[in-house]
Amino acid sequence: MNITLMKKRLRRLYDTLYKTFGPQGWWPADTRFEVIVGAILTQNTAWSNVEKAIRGLKAAKLLTPSAMYRVSEKKLAAAIRPSGYYNIKAARLKSFLGFLFTDYGGSLSRMFCRDMPALRRELLNVKGLGKETVDSILLYAGARPIFVVDAYTRRILSRHKLISEDADYDTTQRLFMDHLPHDNAMFGEYHALLVRLAKDICKNKNPRCGVCPVKKL
DNA sequence: GACCAGGCACATC
DNA sequence: GATGTGCATGGT
Numbered sequence: 001m002n003i004t005l006m007k008k009r010l011r012r013l014y015d016t017l018y019k020t021f022g023p024q025g026w027w028p029a030d031t032r033f034e035v036i037v038g039a040i041l042t043q044n045t046a047w048s049n050v051e052k053a054i055r056g057l058k059a060a061k062l063l064t065p066s067a068m069y070r071v072s073e074k075k076l077a078a079a080i081r082p083s084g085y086y087n088i089k090a091a092r093l094k095s096f097l098g099f100l101f102t103d104y105g106g107s108l109s110r111m112f113c114r115d116m117p118a119l120r121r122e123l124l125n126v127k128g129l130g131k132e133t134v135d136s137i138l139l140y141a142g143a144r145p146i147f148v149v150d151a152y153t154r155r156i157l158s159r160h161k162l163i164s165e166d167a168d169y170d171t172t173q174r175l176f177m178d179h180l181p182h183d184n185a186m187f188g189e190y191h192a193l194l195v196r197l198a199k200d201i202c203k204n205k206n207p208r209c210g211v212c213p214v215k216k217l
Numbered sequence: 218g219a220c221c222a223g224g225c226a227c228a229t230c
Numbered sequence: 231g232a233t234g235t236g237c238a239t240g241g242t
Contacts, residue, residue, distance in 0.1 A: 038223095039223090040224095042222090042223050042224090043223080043224040043225065044221095044222065044223085044224045044225080044237090045222060045223080045224085045238090045239080045240095046221080046222040046223085046239085046240070046241070047222085047223065048222090048240075048241070049222080049238095049239060049240055049241085050223090052239090052240085053239095081238090081239075082239060082240075083238090083239070083240095084222090084237080084238040084239035084240080085224090085225095085236095085237045085238055085239080086237095086238070086239080087237075087238090088225085088226090088236090088237055088238090089237090092225085127225090127226080128224095128225070128226080129225085130224060130225050130226085131224095132223075132224065132225095133224070133225085136223080148223085150223050150224090151222090151223075151224085152223070153223095191223090192223095194223095195223060198223090199223095
């Protein structure tokens with residue numbers, strides 16, 4: 001498909017989603033640190049479970065970098081239990097905090113001063129942070145214009161024949177970033193709207209739906 | 218009771 | 231480099 005047509009189709013998809021669903025108000029969090037924690041906790045997990053875990057962290061007064069850095073991994077795991085995979089996720093939160101305190105003295109402001117390509121490389125080196133988690137952090141906590149790709153994004157795009165069925169993360173990300181203006185607000189809205197589309201149609205249980213995430217056609 | 222959810226690291230071939 | 235597996239809770 002030529003570049004101009006692809007630009008038009010991606011833009012039209014966005015406009016249609018926006019007109020249908022309106023702004024999604026992502027990321028739902030009070031602070032940048034809460035965005036980062038949520039990004040780790042939501043790995044392969046329903047957001048409703050993440051909300052419970054975030055409430056647990058707030059109740060235990062652990063939702064700040066310094067508090068979470070000091071608490072034991074065991075206590076941290078107990079606080080995030082409802083999010084599932086709690087032992088692994090506690091280790092992942094700890095590995096991020098180790099990085100934050102070792103390289104940036106525990107300061108998110110200092111961390112986000114780093115230019116995007118360098119920070120992205122550094123975050124990808126943190127054990128437990130993969131591409132989707134890192135890009136979510138950069139986009140929604142750091143307000144950097146980078147497109148977040150997830151399972152929904154790939155499923156929807158491939159069923160609309162905009163990418164092949166086996167397109168990988170980087171290919172899918174490049175499709176958006178090569179054909180749309182690098183606007184972090186729009187990128188954030190676009191990703192949220194794709195998730196909304198997948199969930200909404202799923203909820204309607206339309207058996208003929210081509211993008212339903214539950215019915216893996 | 219089965220299936221799914223806003224992944225990731227690691228083992229094995 | 232591709233493919234398989236463990237990690238775990240809560241909603242439908």
